[in-house]
Amino acid sequence: MQDEDDECRHVQSKAKMCNQHRLGLVKDLEKDQMCATKLVITIKNLTYKDRLKRLKLPTLKYRHIRGDMIEV
Numbered sequence: 001m002q003d004e005d006d007e008c009r010h011v012q013s014k015a016k017m018c019n020q021h022r023l024g025l026v027k028d029l030e031k032d033q034m035c036a037t038k039l040v041i042t043i044k045n046l047t048y049k050d051r052l053k054r055l056k057l058p059t060l061k062y063r064h065i066r067g068d069m070i071e072v
Contacts, residue, residue: 030060 037051038044052059058066 026060026064033057033060 034048037048037055037057040051040055043051043054046054
């Protein structure tokens with residue numbers, strides 16, 4: 001029983017570390033996408049959300065959630 005508890009804590013700890021690392025990567029990718037959408041001169045002065053709408057692009061957070069749902 002003790003071994004199972006230790007194993008569960010180990011797995012939970014690993015999952016938490018992976019999620020934190022993944023969140024950092026998502027933020028980095030989102031930052032890159034923000035910069036990339038500003039390269040389109042005609043929409044450069046719009047807000048990030050408006051640029052995504054105009055370009056018909058989903059946010060990375062949405063794509064991440066959608067990917068998780070497809071995986072299940």
